[in-house]
Amino acid sequence: MHSKSPAVAALKAAFPHTIPIFAGFLFLGMTYGVYMRTSGFSFWYPMIMSVVIFGGSLEFVATSMLLAPFAPVQVFLTAVMIQARHLFYGISMLDKYKGTGWKKPYLIYAMCDETFSVNYTAEIPEGADRGWFYFFVSLLDEFYWFLGATLGGILGGLLRFNTEGLDFVMTAMFVVIFMDQWLKEKHHFSAWIGLIASVACLLIFGADNSLIPTMICILVALTALRKPVEAKTQEAVK
Amino acid sequence: MTILQQAITIILCALGTMLTRFLPFLVFNTKKPTPKYIQYLGSALPGAIFGMLIVYCLRNVDVLHFAYGLPELIAIAVTISLHLWKRQMLLSIAGGTVCYMLLVQFVF
Numbered sequence: 001m002h003s004k005s006p007a008v009a010a011l012k013a014a015f016p017h018t019i020p021i022f023a024g025f026l027f028l029g030m031t032y033g034v035y036m037r038t039s040g041f042s043f044w045y046p047m048i049m050s051v052v053i054f055g056g057s058l059e060f061v062a063t064s065m066l067l068a069p070f071a072p073v074q075v076f077l078t079a080v081m082i083q084a085r086h087l088f089y090g091i092s093m094l095d096k097y098k099g100t101g102w103k104k105p106y107l108i109y110a111m112c113d114e115t116f117s118v119n120y121t122a123e124i125p126e127g128a129d130r131g132w133f134y135f136f137v138s139l140l141d142e143f144y145w146f147l148g149a150t151l152g153g154i155l156g157g158l159l160r161f162n163t164e165g166l167d168f169v170m171t172a173m174f175v176v177i178f179m180d181q182w183l184k185e186k187h188h189f190s191a192w193i194g195l196i197a198s199v200a201c202l203l204i205f206g207a208d209n210s211l212i213p214t215m216i217c218i219l220v221a222l223t224a225l226r227k228p229v230e231a232k233t234q235e236a237v238k
Numbered sequence: 239m240t241i242l243q244q245a246i247t248i249i250l251c252a253l254g255t256m257l258t259r260f261l262p263f264l265v266f267n268t269k270k271p272t273p274k275y276i277q278y279l280g281s282a283l284p285g286a287i288f289g290m291l292i293v294y295c296l297r298n299v300d301v302l303h304f305a306y307g308l309p310e311l312i313a314i315a316v317t318i319s320l321h322l323w324k325r326q327m328l329l330s331i332a333g334g335t336v337c338y339m340l341l342v343q344f345v346f
Contacts, residue, residue, distance in 0.1 A: 020331045052252045062251045070243040072250055079254025086255070088287055090262030092280050098268055111259050113291055120284055165339035171295040171310070172317045172334035178288040179321050190282045194289025207297040214293075218286045222279065229282055 010132030013125050018140045021114045024169040025141065029148020031167075032059055036153055039063050043153030050149035054142055055112060058082045059149075084212055089116040096120065100131035110138040112145075114170070117177045186236030189229045193221045305346040313338035 033046040041063075053059050058079055065075050089111055096119065097107050107119075115138050124133045182191055197217035201210040222229070239247070266272045272280075301307040317334030324330070 016328065019328055023335075049248055049251075052248060053255055055251075055255045058251055058255060062248065065251075066239065066244055066247055070239050070247070072246055075247050076250045076254050079251045080257060083255045083258040085287070085290070086258040087262060088283050090259060091266075091276060092284050092287070094262060094266055094272055094276070094280055097263070104263075108259050108263055109256065117288065117291070162343060163339075165309075165342040166335065168310075168313060168338035169331060169335040171292065172313070172331040172338075174288060174291045174295060175314055175317050175334070176321055176327055176330050178292055179318065180327075181285055181288055185285055188285070190285030191289050194286030195293065197286070198290045198293035202293060202297055210297065211294065214290055218283070218290065219279075222282050222286065223275075226275075226278060230278065233281075 006127075006129035007132045007136075010124075010128045011136045013128040014133050014136035015140065017118045017122050018137055018144070020169055020173045021118070021141050022144045024114070024167070024173065025144035026148040026151075027163060027166045028056060028170070029145045029150075030152035030155075031148075032056065032063075033149040033152020033154070034156060035060065036063055036149075037156040039067060041066070041153075043150060046149040046153040047146070050146045051142070054110060054145060055083055056145070081212060084215060085113075086111060086116075088215065088218075089113075089120075092116075092120060096130075097134065100134060103131050103135045107134050107138055110142050112141065114173070115141045117174065121177050121180055187229070187232040189225060189232065190222065193218055193225075197221065309338055309341040309346050312341060 029046075029050065032050070033043065036046040036049075037043065045066075046059075049059055049062065053062065061078065061082060062075075065071075065078065090108070093107075093111065093116065097104055100107060111119075118137050118141075119134050122133070122137070124130055178191070182188060185191070198210070198214050201214040201217060204210075205213050266276055296307075296310055299307045299310050313334045316337045317330050320333045321327075321330035
């Protein structure tokens, strides 16, 4: 039973990092499944969509797009707009996902907010294979979402737990990841830019339209401040 | 919508998502060295992204009407304190979430 395979070691290392996501995705996935069911779709829809799309916020929007008249161009553009933040994740993971072989296409396909955040920040213990670690975080997270969405779709409105507030688990996870990053980094230019740009754009553009302006602000600010940021980083290295 | 139109709608959502996830890896492949500017962005972006994700999670909090975002504020303070104290990821997240659930269910 005592396996020394790199995959098993990586699975053991990866699982604890996914526990908060298990709670969050099971709950949010169920909410999504119930929402689809009460919108008149059979459980097959959330079950298939949870795997094929694997992007929570878009899947909620997709439900209303499925109920509206067929508008393929608009659907595609909406999807790209809602998911545009993944471009940033890709740019940040270019190096980390290098050399992961056959797992790489799957890692990219399954790179949701939570998986990106864990895989970017997690310190992978010695002896655990990097590629397998990333792979299991991605796979477990997708499985949790699939499980939640499917259960929600099957059980529909039958569930009556008092789970109000459980969705905060995702916020708490991002707060902790933000803190870990903050404590690790040598200067906080980027963190402040992210916070200030997000709050400013939220106030100006409102809750539903602030992501793209926020991304543009972050990109412009980081580009404009490249010299001082790089100088600070250099200074810290010395 | 017909079943076919529904299938196309779902596939287009998936394609839109995959475009945003795959594009950086397709443009900056491993064969050529990544441009310095993109390398800089790759290292500078995450700090900003995590801030953005926190605000994104909180985007629907109404600070102008009751409960004025107080449950969120208190629960985040608890999460941060626990994390500064013990540095145990799961404990900080669980503590903050339980605190939030108690606040919204019994206090506010």
